[in-house]
Amino acid sequence: MRFASLAACLMLLIPVCADTAEEHDSPTLNLKPVPAQLELGEAAIDIGPEFSVTIEGNGATPRLRSGVQRMLRRLSDRSALFFDNATFLELEGRSMASMVVTANVKGKLGTNEDESYRLTITSDGIALQAATDIGALRGLETFLQLLSLDENGVTVPEITIYDEPRFPWRGLMIDSSRHFMPVAMVKRNLDGMAAVKLNVLHWHLVDDQGFRVESLAWPKLHEQASDGNFYTRAQIRDVIDYAAERGIRVVPEFDLPGHGSAWLTAYPELASAPGPYEIERSWGIFDPTINPTIEKTYEFLDALFAEMAELFDDEFIHIGGDENNGKHWLANPEIVAFMEERGYEGPLTLQRYFNERVLAIMTKYGKRMVGWDEIFEDGLPKNVVIQSWRGRESLFESARLGYSGILSNGYYIDLIHSTDDHYLNDPLPADSPLTPEEAARILGGEATMWAEYVSPETVDSRIWPRTAAIAERFWSPVWVRDLEDMYRRMDRISLMLEEFGLQHERNRPMMLRRLCQCRDVTALEVLLGAIEPVKVYNRGRLRKHTQFSPLTRMVDAAWPDAGPAREFRWAVERLIESDFMEEDNFDAVRNALITWSDNHAVLEETIRTSPALADIEAMSIALAEVSIIGLEALNVAIADDTENKEWLDLRLEGLDAARESHGQTELAMIDPVVDLVCAVALPASMAAEGCRKQDAPVVEHH
């Protein structure tokens, strides 16, 4: 088996060690993230129309009250149970309630808050106890994930759960600059975040492609650098309130001094080079950079952050700081003179000067500063937080020097990596070299949804359900690493996330209907099951995109992590392991290959009559060709032949040719077919080694 085995589990209650062989008995149930500790009983407790909740304790805040009301709404919607009105309206001082929610105090949104809870479900009643109302909110999500709808009716299991997060900073970054994301998109994703116990929305509001916040201090920022697509102050407050109701902090990012096109379109007088400037429409790293040598810059930023520090009530503001290429600084004699005067070695030293000035402003307005790797330098006050896109090593280095940090490297969900990669990437692996004190400085991590290649229509499908796996990494114990169980639960949670109006599942068929201008999209779905968008930064390399390019093609409808292709891969692995003896896996592999090999004949006419599908035709043909090779291999296996090297080389050549991308998608089921043909053509020892080629991973930022 390829799945990582679980590390030793030493816990007070029954530890959560998934038994992948017996999924349905698995004590991870449908929970995502898996809780710290749980003890499962035998009984199933009925939830009926008489179900009721009461809230107790000093933490019975309006936030908890509305959290309970939302839980009841979702419970009723999912089960179709008709509760009476009192169920929703009378939540305090209710004796004989089915569920008692107790919170001791009102929680404060911050990196040190207690989010733990204890949930006890027995035939005598349901008790959710938490130190804070925020912890109680986390427990309500667990309760909803425990709900079973099956032949036994509407039930929850007899269970005791004690739960707390592993990391205090569990974030999702949403980029609203490259493509503007409406408030409704942000809100539904906040609901999704809360459901998987994420607690930080890092809101990337400013980049070359747009300044997305209304500013009273400097109104040209939103008036001239947003195309009219910005959040009003009232909308920002609305989002912050919505997040706070769900126990989520909002950390805004104002990217400085690079990524400066939008800033300088509005206020070119702050620029390092003459300009003129305009909103950037393309993707990449650009030259426009704020001038750090003039006092006007700091007066400007002082007024802006005075305003923004009041608007955004979190302890932190993110200043970006990434990817300043320094070109405009070095091309400006005055800036060069400034650097020489002070003995600065280069742009990095000048940016340090800039960071210190900005930090002084932040401090003045009571804020702590977060920035990407590039802001880091020893000597900064220890209360800044470093967000690492470069990697864990860079994070560990700053932790050793006393700085707190969060990991984003490995969680770039825009890059279309498989969920495996994100899930197994740990901000603080069990074997990390850090001392406990240093390790405590690893605050957690953030998934980053950069928005070059997503629109409001497609963005949910890039965030979900993969971010649920990342959320589990940030919340659950380090030893929760079973991939197959993770995928099983991710599939369940994906459906549950639809409750919030998230569009990750439902927009796919809609996009296919638009592509074919038709209603029957079965064959297009089959094709989508076998392809994925090209990975990392290849999409932009293969076809130039701008802010105006359509994001409506097959590549946009495709899953980042195609489920049928993954299941095919697993079935092939098991089939080869069993030396082609396992009938179930044989049938699974053969059926997939037959469906795929027949699909182009079905799809051909649709593609011919759909100009928007033209770029996928070669992919549809390649899928059939690769599948036929796979079927050939199965036939060899059945015949118990061993094929010769010539046969193998010819097949491998065909498979290699099919690796070419089309319409910026790639076939996601070639490797297993390579494994199949190798397995039937090579002696077992050689086949195990495999004849696949490996690609080197590429890391870049945005």
Added chain:
Amino acid sequence: MRFASLAACLMLLIPVCADTAEEHDSPTLNLKPVPAQLELGEAAIDIGPEFSVTIEGNGATPRLRSGVQRMLRRLSDRSALFFDNATFLELEGRSMASMVVTANVKGKLGTNEDESYRLTITSDGIALQAATDIGALRGLETFLQLLSLDENGVTVPEITIYDEPRFPWRGLMIDSSRHFMPVAMVKRNLDGMAAVKLNVLHWHLVDDQGFRVESLAWPKLHEQASDGNFYTRAQIRDVIDYAAERGIRVVPEFDLPGHGSAWLTAYPELASAPGPYEIERSWGIFDPTINPTIEKTYEFLDALFAEMAELFDDEFIHIGGDENNGKHWLANPEIVAFMEERGYEGPLTLQRYFNERVLAIMTKYGKRMVGWDEIFEDGLPKNVVIQSWRGRESLFESARLGYSGILSNGYYIDLIHSTDDHYLNDPLPADSPLTPEEAARILGGEATMWAEYVSPETVDSRIWPRTAAIAERFWSPVWVRDLEDMYRRMDRISLMLEEFGLQHERNRPMMLRRLCQCRDVTALEVLLGAIEPVKVYNRGRLRKHTQFSPLTRMVDAAWPDAGPAREFRWAVERLIESDFMEEDNFDAVRNALITWSDNHAVLEETIRTSPALADIEAMSIALAEVSIIGLEALNVAIADDTENKEWLDLRLEGLDAARESHGQTELAMIDPVVDLVCAVALPASMAAEGCRKQDAPVVEHH
């Protein structure tokens, strides 16, 4: 054929008379609403990546500019064409543009504005000319409906269209009181409205179940009578701007003096009875009524409408006025004394007094008043507008007396009538008895989306696509009445409407996934094709619902107007007409019946394991039973037997039993099966008369 034949067509250009026998040659193309006049050429004009637009004339407003940008966005999204950035950014003074949009003046949103346009597409270029920018926006929608994506690539036809609306007031009423509708819901529906050329959003903001607007004058209204679900003033302005950008007026409704629970929860001192009051959670007509005899009421309303008249910039404010049952008035001795003192005969006269006082306030703040039928009385100033829920006769009566009116009777889309009924319901039929002067007072109509039984998740599926048919009634010439062609185009437009994020198509499978907690919903979809929600007000009679009841069951997922059942009905009609000789229709009927008769066996296990599906089990069984009777009839037809009366009666009894509703749904394919068994068992003359029972229609308001 059952379809209404077209009236005589006398037009300057080729009139739009759909040839239902040759759908694909139909000059109605995929246009909805059908334009006033069109002349179709032979050529297809390519739209390629070099496509560009320029705007000319004094009507080249920011509104038109953003309208063109949205059109380009949709064109690019649908076709997957990559336009260069200049296409979106350079819209003025562009020589050699593929399309020239000319608007003479900036339009004013009101009942007298010119919305006409002329669209000419030839191989020499595309010209859209309009008197106003609003007319140009209408033409842009037509242009997008002309777009073809097929084996010829991305094209528009050679065509000349002259178009203008038949009625100036073409509305959709959205009820945000019974269930609160988020801003995102309102916005996406405004896009849908613009796509089918509706121009009035009538926003029902106040009813017993909630007061949904922030008020600075009387803040307890939104604070105490909305559960926190209200629109801030900024959100209201945002929606009004969004509507205005699309050439749509926003008319707010503040329902008075009945439907008063929310008003009086906040300000019980305005009540006719002692109270206390609370937000109403149920549906129906309730007693709480504002007290029209105290001056405090008018001081209150004066301050409120001073505020609202400024917030809502349309010429009209709607004051409701409906369904005041007068009970609290007659139970209050002071009110009775007030009436006696003035010699009022009853509550109706007192309400007239109230209306006059409210009208004076409206007039003071520069507004015209709209109200439901009940506000009407001769003697009112002629500038009030009557909205009729009672019927056309009531509307005609007021028109004769000099009052303008709009029709809503027949357009109650919450009542789950078939699209046929709405479509053929004309505010001013060709044979209307009104003089031209009187007829001019029929301003148009409004579809009404009352929200007792819809949530933000389901509401789009109740509005769309049926409202597109109603929109056509309000815009297109009176003789456009071909049902089959209407359905064909409605099906196309339904897919197009998905562009705006409307959820009417995509939420259905999602709801089914939630019901079965599974991914394969094919059999549930089959069942949905044959059932519809119970009609008119039966849903509430069959099961008591409140504001908290779940709207997540099969009845909520079901189409109001099930397509497969409709197609089955048509096929049965044609089959009987052909005396069972037409093979295509025979196969269509038989295949539908086989699928339906087999479906319960597939669905049984899903229903057994899904508690939320329990109430639909009997319906699934009934579908199989009815289908088996239908198949029996086909067998009789094949055998060329004629069955006896006993056989028939037994079958009719079975079919009659299957009419019972389950889970508040009903089988939508029984009548055609009745026709089938009658046709095979009775002589042709008797069968033609039919053996169906007819239900009397029921009319109620909300």
